Amino acid sequence: MTVDMSQFYQVFFEEAAEHLAAMENLLLGLDIDAPDPENLNAIFRSAHSIKGGSATFGFQNMAQVTHILESLLDRIRNGELQLRAEMVDIFLKAGDVLQNQLEAHQNGGEADEENARAICEQLSRLATSENSGAPLASGAGEAPAPAADAHAVRTYHIRFEPDDGFPQRRANMDNLIEELGHLGRLSILEDGRHAPDGFSEEAAEGKLLWRFTLETASGEAEINAIFDFVAKAGELEISAEAPGSNKAEEEEETAYGFFTDIPEQAPDQPEEDQGYGFFTDLPSPAEKTASEEAEQGYGFFEEIQPPAPTVTAKAAAPLRTAPQSGEKNALASQSESSIRVSVEKVDHLINLVGELVITQAMLAQTASKLDPEIVEILGNALGQLEHNTRDLQESVMSIRMMPISFVFSRYPRVVRDLCAKLGKQVELKTVGEGTELDKGLIEKLSDPLTHLVRNSLDHGIETPEKRIAAGKPEKGTVTLRASHQGGNIVIEVIDDGAGINRDRILEKAKERGMAVSDSMSDQDVYQLIFAPGFSTADVVTDVSGRGVGMDVVKKNIVNGMGGRIEIDSTLGQGSRITIRLPLTLAILDGMSVGVSGENYIIPLTYIVESLKPKEEDVKTVSGQGRVLHVRGEYIPLVALYEIFNISPKVSKPHEGILVLVEAEGKKIALFVDELLGQHQVVIKSLESNFRKVPGISGATIMGDGKVALILDMSSLVSLSRNA
C-alpha cells in the first residue's frame, strides 16, 4: 500500500508553526535563573514534536535542527545543563531558522541552509562547552537516550541503487550527499556510475549506483530518513560496522531490541531496516529472530498473540463484554474539543449564510406588500426566521474569528530584539488579547502593526539617558490595546516616548513642496506622515527608516481591511496610533440611500450625521463646486449623481439630504435624494465579479433582489479633493 504523505503536510505545517510560536513565547517568558520546570518541559515538547513530524514527513533540514535543539533542551530540563541567557538567544534564533525552513517547505521557496548550518554549530557548541562533567553517554540518569545515541560514532556502509528515473534521482543526489555530509565524515566510494547488471549496455543505461561509507554519531534511522524521499524499498542497503559488534549496541543504534526470549529463526530479510521491535515472543508466523528484529527497529516486551482468527475472536471478546452499551454516544460525547477545518469550507458556509440573509430579507420585503391579514399570520414565523437567520449568521461568522493574541504574541520578540539593537529599555504591555476579529484581518494586520510597533520603539521611545533627563522612568512602555467599540475593533499602539514634533513635520512638508500651512490642525499635520515617501525617520529622529513607509501601512489598513488609522500625540509625553477595523470583511453595517432610483450603501462607520440643509447653507465656490456651511465649517459638497453620471431626480441640495461622512481625516457632504434605511449587508466583490470601479468598494443584494453598490468613502473623498 502506498500512502501519499503530502496530504498530511498542511496539518504538519500548521502544527509546527503553532509549536514554534509556543516555543518562542515560552522562551521569552523564561526566568533564566529559576526557570519553571513545567515551561522547560513544554519547550522541550514543542521541539520534540516538530522533530517527530518533520522526520516523518521528510523535512530533513528541520529534523536536523530540532534534533540538536531537543537534545540540549532535554539536558536543560533534566538539570544536566544550566540555562543561560546566551542559550535563550540561540534557541530563539534556532526557532527563526526553523520558521524559515518551514516557510520554504510550505511555499516552495529556498530555506537559508547557511544559516541553519550556523545555528546547528552554535547549538552543538552549547552542548559540548556546557557539558559540566555530566557525560553525554552516561545513561545513568533519567536522561532519555537520544543524546547518548548521538554520541557513539559508528561507521555505516551505504549502498544505493535506484531502479529508474535516474535523471531526477541524479539531481537529488547532490543535496542528499550534502545532507549525509552533515551527519559525519562521508567517503564516496561510487558516485552514480552505471551498475553492471549483466545485460547489454543499453539495458544498463538506467542503472546507477552510489556507495558511501559514513562515520557518524547519528543513528541508522537518520541515514534512512535522508534517503526516505529518494529511495524506494529494496534500493537502499545500510549496514553498520559496530565496534566489537556488540549486540546490545547494535540494537540501540538501529532503535529496536528485545527484552525477553525471542525464538531463534533464520533471518529471512536481514538487510531491511525495519525500525520497530517487539519485547517478547512473536509466535509463528509473526515471530522474528533477534537479528531480524535488530534490523527492524521495533520490539515486543511480551508474548504476542498470533493474529490468527481464533485469537481475533478472543481479542474481540472484551469488545462485546465491555460495559458501555452506548459506545457510539460515549465516544461522540468525548470527541476532541476542537477540529481543524479548511478555510474554504468555512468561507463557503459564510457565503451560503450570506445568501440566506438575502433570501430572508426578500421574504420580509415581499410579505410587507401583502394583505395585512396575511402578514399577521406570517408575521410570527417571519420574525422567527429573521431571528434565527441572524443567530446563524453570527455563529457562522464567529467560526472565522480569532483572538488578536495571535498577532500580539509575536511582539514580545520584536520588542526584545529591537531593544537590544537600539540600546533602549522598553516594556511591552498588551491589553485585550482576547478580542476576536476575522481571520483574514488577523493575517493582514500583522505587517502594518509590526511597522507601528517598530516605529514606536525606534522613533517614539527615547534612549534611557534622554528619558532620565526628561524626568521619565528609564524604561519606556509600549502598550498594545485591542477592544470592541460599536461595530468596530479598535487597536491602539501607545507609547510614552517623545511624541511627534509638529513643527518638524511641517518643516519637512514645506521642504518637499507640499501644500501646508502653520494653521493646520494637529490631526491634519499628523496625516502628512502618511503621504508617500514621507519617512517618519526624516521627521522624528535621525535613525534611518526601514521597510515600508507609513503610506503603505495606511494603504494596508484602509484599502486592504476597510479600516481607518488616526494619530494622537503630545510632545514629550508620547503618541497613540489608533486603528479602527470592521469586525469582519464579509458583512457591513450600512445606510442605504437613494439617488435617482438607484440604491447605494454608505458604510455606517463613516457617517457623522445627516441633515436637510437650508438653501442659504449651500454656497458655490467659483470653479470649485459647492460647499456646505455647517456650524462655522465649510465642507465640500459631493453630489452622487454627478460622480456616477446619472440624471438627477433632485438637483437642489435643500430638496434632498446631505450625509456628512468623514474619511482620511477629511469631511465631505454627500448629496443624495433620500435615506432608505439601515441594513446589515453581505459584501460581494465587484472586482472579482465585474471590475474595479472608482468610488465603489463592492456590491450587495438588497431584500427586493436589487443590486446596491457600496460606496468607497476613502476614494470618494480623494475624488472630491482632486475634482
Place this chain on the structure above:
Amino acid sequence: MAKIVLTVDDSASIRQMVAFTLKSAGYEVVEAVDGADGLQKAKAKAVNLILSDQNMPKMDGITMIKELRALPQYKTVPILMLTTESGETMKSQGKAAGATGWLVKPFDPQKLLEVVKKVIG
C-alpha cells in the same frame, strides 16, 4: 468486524497519518490527543491495539500504559509505543510499564502497517 486501533499522539499530523494508513487497510481507528484522552477513549470503547506516543502533555505514554494495564479489560491488549527515542531507558521504562513493543519514529506507513499486522493481523 474491523479491528479497532487507538492511536494516541499529541501531533495531529502524525495522528492523521496513522489513522489514514490504518483506515485504508481496513482497521477502525480511534484517535486521542494525549495520555489522559487515550485512557478515556480506551475506557469508553474497547480496542484491539493501542499505538501510543511517548512524550505528550497532560499524561505521557508510559503513565497511560501503566494506567491501562491496571484495568482488567486492558491486561493483555497489545500496546505499542511510537517513540523517537530508541535507548535502553525507553525500553526498560516501556517494558516495566507493560508495553508490548515499540516502533521508532520516524516510520513510514508501510512499516506501521507491517508491525500492526504482525500484532493483530
